[in-house]
Amino acid sequence: xxxxxxxxxxxxxxxxxxxxxxxxxxxxxxxxxxxxxxxxxxxxxxxxxxxxxxxxxxxxxxxxxxxxxxxxxxxxxxxxxxxxxxxxxxxxxxxxxxxxxxxxxxxxxxxxxxxxxxxxxxxxxxxxxxxxxxxxxxxxxxxxxxxxxxxxxxxxxxxxxxxxxxxxxxxxxxxxxxxxxxxxxxxxxxxxxxxxx
Ligand code: FES
Ligand code: FES
Numbered sequence: 001x002x003x004x005x006x007x008x009x010x011x012x013x014x015x016x017x018x019x020x021x022x023x024x025x026x027x028x029x030x031x032x033x034x035x036x037x038x039x040x041x042x043x044x045x046x047x048x049x050x051x052x053x054x055x056x057x058x059x060x061x062x063x064x065x066x067x068x069x070x071x072x073x074x075x076x077x078x079x080x081x082x083x084x085x086x087x088x089x090x091x092x093x094x095x096x097x098x099x100x101x102x103x104x105x106x107x108x109x110x111x112x113x114x115x116x117x118x119x120x121x122x123x124x125x126x127x128x129x130x131x132x133x134x135x136x137x138x139x140x141x142x143x144x145x146x147x148x149x150x151x152x153x154x155x156x157x158x159x160x161x162x163x164x165x166x167x168x169x170x171x172x173x174x175x176x177x178x179x180x181x182x183x184x185x186x187x188x189x190x191x192x193x194x195x196x197x
Contacts, residue, residue, distance in 0.1 A: 122148045
């Protein structure tokens with residue numbers, strides 16, 4: 001059987017397809033794929049789940065981070081067949097029913113997604129952190145995201161977004177004003193004096 005979805009850089013390979021079954025964002029999926037494919041390739045090229053980024057493709061940037069059975073893992077270094085029977089979560093899961101994950105709201109409010117290339121990987125590393133530690137310190141956030149590179153170097157906004165998401169999860173809102181910072185609105189114009197007729 002020919003591979004119906006070759007990745008962009010690869011020439012057709014005479015490799016028999018095999019069936020892979022796993023849970024993707026809560027749904028059971030069955031896909032015919034080549035045994036040599038990585039999980040990243042299966043997600044993007046066999047399942048059209050393009051939220052997971054293909055950055056360096058060699059384990060350096062973290063853009064391809066997904067959760068496998070709840071743990072943050074690099075999908076570019078994971079052979080797809082190894083997730084058979086497991087649960088895989090991608091960034092798409094954060095926007096799904098029943099409600100949007102507070103991390104998305106927080107990234108938006110803190111302007112943490114600049115070009116957005118690293119954002120899905122950041123979101124998944126942060127998701128794994130917040131499930132394990134609902135109120136992480138700044139240092140713990142930095143450590144949890146240390147494998148995720150941001151070429152736009154917007155780390156400060158990203159760290160603040162994770163803190164805000166933790167506060168939203170906890171039902172706190174105290175940090176909102178702090179995050180908003182000083183007002184950028186110009187001072188009010190003087191009220192014009194009434195003209196005499
Ligand atoms: S694409 Fe996987 S670490 Fe860069
Ligand atoms: S927002 Fe551009 S690479 Fe991180």
